[in-house]
Amino acid sequence: MLTTTNRQVLLAQRPDGIPQNEHFRIVETEIPPLKIGEVLVRNEWLSVEPAMRGWVNSVGNYSKPVGIGEVMRSFAAGRIVASLHPDWDVGTPVTGMFGWQEYASVPVSAISRKVGEEDLPLSTSLGVMGINGVTAHYGLLEIGQPLAGQTVVVSTAAGAVGSLVGQIAKLYGCRTIGITGGETKRQLCLNAFGYDIALDYKSPDFESQLRTACENSVDIYFDNTSGAISDTVLMQLALNARVVICGTASIPSWTPPPQGPRVERHLLVKRARMQGFVIFDHDDHEPKARADIARWLREGGLQYREDILDGIENAPDAIAGLYRGENLGKRLIRLHKGV
């Protein structure tokens, strides 16, 4: 028997920079009547992404910002509980852009895919088997183009994307150096994610540690942070290096753009390439990425961590928490105990 009420997290104010608790509000609403061609999804897992900062800021980004008063845009995973579309049956596990809410009445175009890997937990469809896995796979392999024996440096090395980049680089025979914040995450990098070297950027002699570890031999820098960490890594590039720009977690606001050392001369002298990407452009890469990742998971070659918050009331502060560095692994909101 279906409930008729829904809890939703709405964007209440537009932040400049990192969205905080007070930029959202939780409301209780009626589930609207389902239209022909729609399905009703009961969300079980809501995703929390660093990229959400960009989705709610008004400028300098790659997608239309979430409107004030709208349900917060989000990947979610759940099961279809009602369907007015002949191709989508009740009970089907699905993932898609269902938003931060308990129930989503959506056209089937909002569904990213039926989750077909029944041996893997549904939550993985939002992390290692979802946007994080595809991002790591595409960014490292297609833009970074690693070769065995090369050195790969990853910032936010213990994070949902970074931890996968480090491990995929190892699977490709690279030497991996992870940069993360704090001793707990540093140990996780070494022990769970197999980095050859892991460095704490909060350490007072981080710069000299990094120089010693890198010795101008960085072939690929997978950059999730920008800022001072990147400035230090960039000085250690090898000839023909590739800098994969995946995220800018260390910069609180880009309006106006903060200043940093100019990179042009260094890119020239090192014959280096710096390239940004947005994974939503590369849907065609998803099947290959997911097939590789599922195989590595089943073979035990890929580890992942999840950071689970129970209850939708934890969502509003969850993005800010990512930027405070408090999560160990892919941050998820679990809506129902026992899923």
Next chain:
Amino acid sequence: MLTTTNRQVLLAQRPDGIPQNEHFRIVETEIPPLKIGEVLVRNEWLSVEPAMRGWVNSVGNYSKPVGIGEVMRSFAAGRIVASLHPDWDVGTPVTGMFGWQEYASVPVSAISRKVGEEDLPLSTSLGVMGINGVTAHYGLLEIGQPLAGQTVVVSTAAGAVGSLVGQIAKLYGCRTIGITGGETKRQLCLNAFGYDIALDYKSPDFESQLRTACENSVDIYFDNTSGAISDTVLMQLALNARVVICGTASIPSWTPPPQGPRVERHLLVKRARMQGFVIFDHDDHEPKARADIARWLREGGLQYREDILDGIENAPDAIAGLYRGENLGKRLIRLHKGV
């Protein structure tokens, strides 16, 4: 009958930044005895390159700096006047790294090539048919990857490299926007080099002119300047833009690296690529580039300008003059009237 004396331009002091007149001195020396395997080249043309700044600075560059007291490193073109190598005959026109001097006693490994295009002036082997042409061809076509209908912006648009980039982009069906300094060069861009739009960066409303011309549609930015010009162009990138880093003429010194707006977020949002290159890595590209350029020259599809200074005594100040923007076209030192 050969002379036995030689005039040479030596690096007298190491500049920090742009080399000036006082960093060089001219000496008269005896031509040394020729060793087996060497040739004596009588230089007719000496090249003057913006890149020479990098060749004499001590740090942050791509080749070993010229030593104090050594002959200034330079491309030159001339004819073999004595040979102790069986493959190289007296009278052969050659180009290579012969240095800023009247005569070069060099091993044949210093020869870049025999100049075979007898219908083209020997001086072109240093410019449009030499490093400038190959640089423009490689940087635009291999790194920039232009497609017909795309917008290409070139800084130092009237310069020895920039003027060729703009014209090759037109040959590939692109819309071209040239940025240069002063009305004379702006007219040259429009009338000789066929730019669709040419802008004077010294104009008080340059930024708004550029915004109007570009309208976020810059598919390729061929960057010879870095600095404020680049900052303005970068804000006008189209999605999937390519920024070709060829030179950094607007920055007087890179020690320490000057500050500028961070590019990471913008590269990410625009899915853009910024890539440096050094043409000396791409010898294998030379034959193709030279074949294309010779064909375009003969068909009349490619214009070039030369800025000729008569006499080796003009060499010491000639690099600084490039950075003062005083040349119109490829700057050359002519050693003998009537060549």
